[in-house]
Amino acid sequence: MTRLFNDPAAFADEALEGFTAAHRRWVRPVTGGVVRATATPAGQVAVVIGGGSGHYPAFSGLVGRGLAHGAAVGNVFASPSARQIHSVATAAHGGGGVLLMYGNYAGDVLHFGQAAERLAADGIETRAFAVADDISSAGPDESAKRRGIAGDLPVFKAAAAAAEQGLPLEEVLRVAERAGARTRSFGIAFSGCTLPGADHPLFTVPEARMAVGLGIHGEPGIGEEALPTADEAALLLVETLLKELPDDVADPAGRRAAVILNGLGSVKYEELFVVYRKVAALLGDAGVEIVDPEVGELVTSFDMAGISLTLTWLDDRLEELWRAPADTPAYRKGALGDPEPHQDRAAATAAGQDTAAAQDTAVSDAAASGTTAVPVASDASRRAAGTVLAALDAVARVVDAHAGELGRIDAVAGDGDHGIGMRRGSSAAHRAAHDAHRLGAGAGTVLTRAADDWADKAGGTSGALWGTILRSLGTSLGDRDAPDAARVAEGVTEASAAVRRLGGAEVGDKTMVDVLVPFADALATATAEGLPLAEAWDRAATTATAAAAGTADLLPRRGRARPHAEKSLGTPDAGAHSLALITRAVHGALLDHH
Numbered sequence: 001m002t003r004l005f006n007d008p009a010a011f012a013d014e015a016l017e018g019f020t021a022a023h024r025r026w027v028r029p030v031t032g033g034v035v036r037a038t039a040t041p042a043g044q045v046a047v048v049i050g051g052g053s054g055h056y057p058a059f060s061g062l063v064g065r066g067l068a069h070g071a072a073v074g075n076v077f078a079s080p081s082a083r084q085i086h087s088v089a090t091a092a093h094g095g096g097g098v099l100l101m102y103g104n105y106a107g108d109v110l111h112f113g114q115a116a117e118r119l120a121a122d123g124i125e126t127r128a129f130a131v132a133d134d135i136s137s138a139g140p141d142e143s144a145k146r147r148g149i150a151g152d153l154p155v156f157k158a159a160a161a162a163a164e165q166g167l168p169l170e171e172v173l174r175v176a177e178r179a180g181a182r183t184r185s186f187g188i189a190f191s192g193c194t195l196p197g198a199d200h201p202l203f204t205v206p207e208a209r210m211a212v213g214l215g216i217h218g219e220p221g222i223g224e225e226a227l228p229t230a231d232e233a234a235l236l237l238v239e240t241l242l243k244e245l246p247d248d249v250a251d252p253a254g255r256r257a258a259v260i261l262n263g264l265g266s267v268k269y270e271e272l273f274v275v276y277r278k279v280a281a282l283l284g285d286a287g288v289e290i291v292d293p294e295v296g297e298l299v300t301s302f303d304m305a306g307i308s309l310t311l312t313w314l315d316d317r318l319e320e321l322w323r324a325p326a327d328t329p330a331y332r333k334g335a336l337g338d339p340e341p342h343q344d345r346a347a348a349t350a351a352g353q354d355t356a357a358a359q360d361t362a363v364s365d366a367a368a369s370g371t372t373a374v375p376v377a378s379d380a381s382r383r384a385a386g387t388v389l390a391a392l393d394a395v396a397r398v399v400d401a402h403a404g405e406l407g408r409i410d411a412v413a414g415d416g417d418h419g420i421g422m423r424r425g426s427s428a429a430h431r432a433a434h435d436a437h438r439l440g441a442g443a444g445t446v447l448t449r450a451a452d453d454w455a456d457k458a459g460g461t462s463g464a465l466w467g468t469i470l471r472s473l474g475t476s477l478g479d480r481d482a483p484d485a486a487r488v489a490e491g492v493t494e495a496s497a498a499v500r501r502l503g504g505a506e507v508g509d510k511t512m513v514d515v516l517v518p519f520a521d522a523l524a525t526a527t528a529e530g531l532p533l534a535e536a537w538d539r540a541a542t543t544a545t546a547a548a549a550g551t552a553d554l555l556p557r558r559g560r561a562r563p564h565a566e567k568s569l570g571t572p573d574a575g576a577h578s579l580a581l582i583t584r585a586v587h588g589a590l591l592d593h594h
């Protein structure tokens with residue numbers, strides 16, 4: 001149970017505020033997250049990590065010398081937005097390029113990917129690497145689909161230590177790849193976490209049972225077994241990982257490994273030590289030499305009761321990097337020597353960065369308060385912008401009314417945050433649209449401003465996808481002509497194509513694409529028949545509602561729900577359902593505006 005919070009929607013921001021207040025020796029706040037209190041040494045690759053809140057010390061607690069140069073901090077269980085990541089990476093950049101590192105989750109992959117493109121467009125050489133260590137989330141033949149759990153730490157650390165040694169970006173990336181390929185994790189859970197403001201956990205495990213194969217977002221396990229003793233738990237974790245050796249480790253005997261026994265949030269350190277005692281013995285029996293083990297909370301999931309074991313199979317180079325010193329709020333090791341090797345330059349750069357951060361904040365504040373000038377628009381487009389605003393108001397209202405239901409659907413096989421994310425995104429989009437409309441924006445600009453704020457404030461998979469939908473529509477409608485029904489249908493078709501390009505999902509994968517594609521097709525057909533927009537939209541919204549219901553019969557092939565495919569049978573996809581609700585609500589707004 002998360003007991004101490006104010007407004008649940010402000011939890012992640014308030015936690016970050018307190019964290020930075022408590023750790024000024026290591027970090028300073030910038031828009032979107034934190035960077036080291038000391039400047040990145042000139043020419044050094046900046047390792048910028050990030051992910052959702054609720055996993056402390058991942059990710060902000062791992063910022064400091066010897067580890068990350070910055071962390072982008074998203075909302076509870078939602079990836080940070082591309083704008084946040086871009087801002088943190090810009091502040092952390094020391095002239096040597098940026099390596100973005102994160103867990104392999106759909107939302108993170110989308111937002112970090114977009115941030116990488118924006119950084120590259122700014123002339124900052126950028127690479128991205130997703131950690132995928134959780135062997136329970138996909139089989140060895142699909143290892144690229146695995147999600148990142150406590151293996152984040154050794155992989156981040158290897159890359160960051162290589163950066164600290166002054167290696168160039170491509171080589172730091174290669175180190176990350178090698179550490180990633182040699183890191184495996186597996187976990188068990190006894191109860192799910194309860195998000196701030198929620199009154200029940202994301203999943204429960206029956207008394208005297210345990211879930212096998214945990215996730216760090218309250219995803220239920222992939223199997224269930226009788227509650228083990230500590231020694232039996234250790235045996236299960238060790239045996240499972242020893243069956244999953246990397247390709248170039250034929251036999252564990254004589255090998256050296258970094259070992260992490262991670263607590264997910266509410267398992268006592270003493271319990272962890274009891275388990276670790278047996279883990280160490282079993283690895284010893286198998287001939288594995290343990291190097292600098294860590295026993296404690298390194299990647300958590302609020303108050304989840306669970307543990308995971310991570311092994312990184314070391315070679316000489318990886319061992320040197322694993323043993324290298326680090327000094328961060330939550331992870332310290334060895335001695336770093338002179339704490340401020342570039343004190344004067346660092347101070348000057350930090351001051352410059354503070355100014356940049358202040359300007360950055362001012363720009364986003366200006367955008368947020370609606371004072372940024374809008375491009376010139378025709379009268380017809382400005383009138384259409386009124387309809388767009390009414391539609392976005394209807395979207396925010398319907399999402400707000402159904403947020404609880406969307407969260408419950410998402411919790412069946414996902415992380416339960418779909419309602420929260422959609423609410424944050426749609427309300428921010430409506431505010432941005434309102435401000436742009438007040439300044440006389442055309443329909444296209446109202447939509448693109450709404451798109452940016454949806455993606456920025458929601459983060460997560462749906463934030464990136466809804467940002468893309470609104471941006472595509474905005475680009476299609478533009479600020480010049482009055483958008484007729486055919487133009488709107490074209491915009492929706494373009495949005496559907498853009499979502500498939502970005503997320504890679506196709507019809508049948510059990511995602512919002514299962515609704516977006518038939519909706520776009522039905523709208524195109526109805527407008528081609530000459531129906532006016534509201535009537536055409538009505539027909540397409542009916543198609544969308546049926547398509548969303550139909551996703552209940554599908555097995556997920558993408559995203560968070562995929563490892564829990566069977567559990568999700570009989571429940572529609574959360575993103576498909578929210579899209580159908582939205583299309584119906586927009587129809588109401590179209591009717592009112594005609």
Ligand SMILES: Nc1ncnc2c1ncn2[C@@H]1O[C@H](COP(=O)(O)OP(=O)(O)O)[C@@H](O)[C@H]1O
Nearest residue numbers: 107418460461462503505511512559574575576
């Ligand atoms: N690759 C993808 N392409 C299109 N839609 C996707 C994809 N992956 C997930 N989704 C949609 O996103 C929804 C989840 O959104 P959200 O709650 O933001 O996810 P998360 O918490 O996993 O980031 C899913 O229900 C699904 O409809």
Ligand SMILES: O=C(COP(=O)(O)O)[C@@H](O)CO
Nearest residue numbers: 051052077079103105107460
């Ligand atoms: O908390 C996380 C959420 O990922 P999404 O895909 O946005 O749900 C993740 O950032 C942890 O690494």
